Amino acid sequence: xxxKAVTGAPTGERDGDLTLADxxxxxxATLGADAGPTVVxxxxxxxxxxxxxxxxxxxxxxxxxxxxxxxxxxxxxxAPQRALTDWPADHAAxxxxxxxxxxxxLAQSGGTPFALAVGAALAPRTSGxxxxxxxxxxxxxxxxxxTGRQLRTALTLARRAPWLLRLGLRASSRGARxxxxxxxxxxxxxxxxxxxxxxxxxxLWALHVRATAEILARPDGFADEVRLxxxxxxxxxxxxRVPAALWSGAEDTIHPTAHSRRLAALMGGAPVTxxxxxxxxxxxxxxxxxxxxxxxxxxxA
Numbered sequence: 691x692x693x694k695a696v697t698g699a700p701t702g703e704r705d706g707d708l709t710l711a712d713x714x715x716x717x718x719a720t721l722g723a724d725a726g727p728t729v730v731x732x733x734x735x736x737x738x739x740x741x742x743x744x745x746x747x748x749x750x751x752x753x754x755x756x757x758x759x760x761x762x763x764x765x766x767x768x769a770p771q772r773a774l775t776d777w778p779a780d781h782a783a784x785x786x787x788x789x790x791x792x793x794x795x796l797a798q799s800g801g802t803p804f805a806l807a808v809g810a811a812l813a814p815r816t817s818g819x820x821x822x823x824x825x826x827x828x829x830x831x832x833x834x835x836x837t838g839r840q841l842r843t844a845l846t847l848a849r850r851a852p853w854l855l856r857l858g859l860r861a862s863s864r865g866a867r868x869x870x871x872x873x874x875x876x877x878x879x880x881x882x883x884x885x886x887x888x889x890x891x892x893x894l895w896a897l898h899v900r901a902t903a904e905i906l907a908r909p910d911g912f913a914d915e916v917r918l919x920x921x922x923x924x925x926x927x928x929x930x931r932v933p934a935a936l937w938s939g940a941e942d943t944i945h946p947t948a949h950s951r952r953l954a955a956l957m958g959g960a961p962v963t964x965x966x967x968x969x970x971x972x973x974x975x976x977x978x979x980x981x982x983x984x985x986x987x988x989x990x991a
Contacts (some may be wrong), residue, residue, distance in 0.1 A: 695959025722748025732801030739901030762911025
């Protein structure tokens with residue numbers, strides 16, 4: 691396999707691509723510090739938004755972030771027949787290509803089960819798992835019932851009418867291409883005031899618009915990941931021996947705090963920090979704590 695760095699992103703984001711052993715391409719970005727300990731960022735489907743938002747904190751802490759594009763996202767080769775538990779092999783190949791023996795993981799939303807799979811399969815190479823707005827296994831009826839309406843609808847379509855999910859996502863993709871600002875605003879209707887204050891920062895709003903456009907630019911890749919989320923994950927959280935901690939916004943209605951508590955219980959009582967008055971963007975001030983935990987630098991607080 692080979693790795694090739696591609697530079698020149700105006701935000702300081704450094705793109706790269708990796709040819710895997712089976713011939714697939716895995717694209718990724720490095721952000722944050724140019725060198726130092728590494729945290730792999732696993733965001734929701736087709737998104738690098740979390741890594742970009744965490745980059746300033748990573749720079750301040752001297753941490754390098756790596757944001758891989760899972761199959762079907764960015765320039766990564768689609769692989770619709772792959773299972774969620776196939777991801778750790780790609781994760782390990784990326785670490786090898788970057789010369790990293792051990793890394794932390796920062797995960798959010800739909801990145802949760804991929805982080806769990808890494809923790810289960812690559813424990814010796816994983817210093818810690820830090821979750822922001824986690825989801826619990828969605829094949830559990832109680833967890834599914836607690837999930838936000840928008841995500842619950844997508845999961846239902848993935849199970850019962852995947853063709854309809856793809857059709858809807860392709861329509862949203864066309865709308866986002868025409869008016870990315872409008873698409874981004876739809877994602878944040880009714881957010882708590884703490885989240886709105888964070889998004890009032892023009893730089894963070896620009897990141898949100900860019901991430902929304904990227905997510906919707908790959909509707910088939912997004913649909914493939916929703917399918918994986920909706921099915922049994924094939925990972926036993928109780929078997930994970932990597933330190934884990936979770937942060938959740940008390941007002942998060944998409945992946946509510948009940949999800950974090952359920953997942954923490956499945957993992958044997960991992961600590962959960964609930965942040966009052968916030969959903970997802972309002973967790974931004976907690977990113978340094980999560981990054982430090984992922985590297986084993988400090989206990990969750």
